[in-house]
Structure formats: C-alpha cells, structure tokens
Amino acid sequence: MSLHKSINLPFQEYSFSFAPFMKVRKTLLYSLLFLIAALQCLFIGGIIYEQQQHFYVLPFIILFIFLFASYFHSYIREYHIQYDSWQSGIWIFGGATMVWILRHHLYLDAVLATAITGVLAGLLPLIFRDNKYIAALPAAIYCGAFIAMTNIQKGYVFVLLASCFCFFAYILAKTIMNGIGGKLGTLAFIGVVLAYLLYYIVEWI
Amino acid sequence: MDLTYYLSLTLSALIAAIGTYLFHNKYDKVSPVLASASLTLVITLICHNFTPSNGVPTDQIPYVFIGGSFIGMSTRKKTKTILNISLASLFFSLIYFKSSQFFQGYGGALGLSACISVLIVITSSKLLIRSKHYIRKKRIQ
Incomplete structure (x- = not known):
C-alpha cells in the first residue's frame, strides 16, 4: 500500500493504491449523497403531505419533480475522492459554540448571533492574508453556526452531537455541491437531524 | 396573512440573494461567507428597531x-x-411560506431550502437549454 500526503494545504489528498480503501471512501461519499437527497426529498415531501388538501400543492409537486431530476443531472458522475482536512472541519464546533453562547448567555437572536459569527469568521482571511489554512475557516465556522440556530431545546450536548455529525459530513463533502448556495446549511441540517434521531432512539430505548 | 406579508418577505429574499451574489462576485476579497453574514447583520440590526406593523x-x-x-x-x-x-x-x-411543521426549528433548514431552490433552478435552466438544442436539431433534420 502506498500513500502520498500533500502537506500545508487546507485539504489533504490521499491516493491509496489499496483498492478496498478506495471502495470504502467511495461508499461513504455516495452514502452522504444519498442522505442529502433523502433529506431534501423528505423536506419537500413534508410540504406536499401537509398541503395535499390545497390547490397550491401543485407548484410543490413540480418542484419535487425538478429536484428529483437534479439528482440524475448532478449526482450521476465520477467523483474525485478528496476529503477536507479535520484541522479546518474542527472549527464547526467553534462556530456552533460561539452562536450557542451568543444566544443563551447574551440572549441574542439566532440570526443576529449567526451573522456576527459569520462576519468575524469572514474577516479572518482579510486579517491573515495569504494563509491557506485561515482561508478555509470561514466556511467551517459558518456551517457550525447554523447548527446552533436550532430551536430544539436539548442543551449544549445536542449542539455538540450535531456538530460531530456535521463535522464528518463536512469532511466527506469536499467534492460535493461545490459552488451551490445552501451547501453549508444542508450539512448543518444533516448534523441536526442525525443528532435528533439519536436522541429519539436513546429516549425510546 | 395579507399580500404585504408575502410581498415583503419575497422581496427580502430577492434582495438578499442578488445583493450577496453581486457583493462576493464583484469584490474578490469578499468571501461568500462575509458577503452573506455582513448583509444579514445590517438588515437584522435595522429590523430589530422596528416592530411588525402594516x-x-x-x-x-x-x-x-x-x-x-x-x-x-x-x-x-x-x-x-x-x-x-x-x-x-x-x-x-x-418553500419558506409553506415549510413543513415537522422541521420547524431545525438548524440548517433555511440552508437546505436554499440548496433545493438553487438545484432546481440549475437543473431547469440546463434542461431548457438541452430542449432548445434538441428542437433546433430536429428542425435542421
């Protein structure tokens, strides 16, 4: 098994010549794609289900069809297996913690807390110019900030748990949906849904 | 919910989308995160000074x-x-007006809605272009 690691970059690229590892990584990537697609369909499907008695359900059915078509158009292609580095992904916890503190200790509004966190994160690359590591931080911090926007009253442990799930999704999603707005929010949503699912399972047990 | 309610929220989304898009695409030093957060901060601070009325x-x-x-x-x-x-x-x-009660309060739901919207628009515009090419090809044949 040979391993090549690129150093001092915001992401790490591994090229394994050992086939099973590549298979696992590909499986993880496609599992994440499937999870994103499932949650998006569930989201629109929920609207259709709740509005089924009303005539304005029709636009949502059309939106659902186009969303489904987008998966065949965007998802069915060869993906370059590339993960983001954990050193930048770890800042998801930082973003989530900061917004949680601003909301629960300074009693700021969710959007205001997120915006403040986003502005501070966005200013980092302007202050520390030409630093590739710092340049990757705003996205991770902003992604973490969305997790703490949740109004589910489960405490900081819930936010940490959601951040954990979001962290793994963020690292895996390096080559997915690049340049598409809402990607960070989608990853945060995945974290929150999985955390809530885990809470539900534990409570049920 | 009257027309003013729907119009004001739709206009907010439109201005936000176009403003953020132009802001980070025009100025290279402004990242998408900074563009989004800074505009949102300004609007949120303004809105906090006004109570819902009219x-x-x-x-x-x-x-x-x-x-x-x-x-x-x-x-x-x-x-x-x-x-x-x-x-x-x-x-x-x-999507925002009729979002499901099941996902109410979930963090990232706004981002998910935005992602869905962008995916739909990208796909529909590409399908439109392909259908135009297909029709043109058929006419030539």
Whole structure:
C-alpha cells in the first residue's frame, strides 16, 4: 500500500493504491449523497403531505419533480475522492459554540448571533492574508453556526452531537455541491437531524 | 396573512440573494461567507428597531434574508446569471411560506431550502437549454 500526503494545504489528498480503501471512501461519499437527497426529498415531501388538501400543492409537486431530476443531472458522475482536512472541519464546533453562547448567555437572536459569527469568521482571511489554512475557516465556522440556530431545546450536548455529525459530513463533502448556495446549511441540517434521531432512539430505548 | 406579508418577505429574499451574489462576485476579497453574514447583520440590526406593523413582518425578515443570502453564496460558474439567482430566491420564498411543521426549528433548514431552490433552478435552466438544442436539431433534420 502506498500513500502520498500533500502537506500545508487546507485539504489533504490521499491516493491509496489499496483498492478496498478506495471502495470504502467511495461508499461513504455516495452514502452522504444519498442522505442529502433523502433529506431534501423528505423536506419537500413534508410540504406536499401537509398541503395535499390545497390547490397550491401543485407548484410543490413540480418542484419535487425538478429536484428529483437534479439528482440524475448532478449526482450521476465520477467523483474525485478528496476529503477536507479535520484541522479546518474542527472549527464547526467553534462556530456552533460561539452562536450557542451568543444566544443563551447574551440572549441574542439566532440570526443576529449567526451573522456576527459569520462576519468575524469572514474577516479572518482579510486579517491573515495569504494563509491557506485561515482561508478555509470561514466556511467551517459558518456551517457550525447554523447548527446552533436550532430551536430544539436539548442543551449544549445536542449542539455538540450535531456538530460531530456535521463535522464528518463536512469532511466527506469536499467534492460535493461545490459552488451551490445552501451547501453549508444542508450539512448543518444533516448534523441536526442525525443528532435528533439519536436522541429519539436513546429516549425510546 | 395579507399580500404585504408575502410581498415583503419575497422581496427580502430577492434582495438578499442578488445583493450577496453581486457583493462576493464583484469584490474578490469578499468571501461568500462575509458577503452573506455582513448583509444579514445590517438588515437584522435595522429590523430589530422596528416592530411588525402594516403587514410587514420585521421579525421574520432576518430569517428570510439570511436564507436568501445563502442562495447568493452560489458561484457564477454554477448559476451563470442573476435571473437564475432571482428565480431561486422566489422558489425559496415559496418553500419558506409553506415549510413543513415537522422541521420547524431545525438548524440548517433555511440552508437546505436554499440548496433545493438553487438545484432546481440549475437543473431547469440546463434542461431548457438541452430542449432548445434538441428542437433546433430536429428542425435542421
């Protein structure tokens, strides 16, 4: 098994010549794609289900069809297996913690807390110019900030748990949906849904 | 919910999407995160000074604005034109008005709605271009 690691970059690229590892990584990537697609369909499907008695359900059915078509158009292609580095992904916890503190200790509004966190994160690359590591931080911090926007009253442990799930999704999603707005929010949503699912399972047990 | 309510929120999403899109695409030093967060901060601070009145929901405008700004975080390479951004913001508003009660309060739901809107617009514009090419090809044959 040979391993090549690129150093001092915001992401790490591994090229394994050992086939099973590549298979696992590909499986993880496609599992994440499937999870994103499932949650998006569930989201629109929920609207259709709740509005089924009303005539304005029709636009949502059309939106659902186009969303489904987008998966065949965007998802069915060869993906370059590339993960983001954990050193930048770890800042998801930082973003989530900061917004949680601003909301629960300074009693700021969710959007205001997120915006403040986003502005501070966005200013980092302007202050520390030409630093590739710092340049990757705003996205991770902003992604973490969305997790703490949740109004589910489960405490900081819930936010940490959601951040954990979001962290793994963020690292895996390096080559997915690049340049598409809402990607960070989608990853945060995945974290929150999985955390809530885990809470539900534990409570049920 | 009267027309002013729907119009003000739709307009907020539209302005947020276009503003963020132009802000980070025009100025290279401004990242999409900074563009989205800074505009949202300004609007949120303004809205906090006004109570909802005359049908304008100043308490909800920040949420719609930040959601619209996520659409504007898309790159020019993917969305191509401002028209696509505008359409995506309209779809986002539609999803926001009728979003499911099941996912109420979930963090990232606004981002998910924005992502859905952008995906739909990108796919529909590409399908439109392909169908135009197909029709043109058929006419030539």
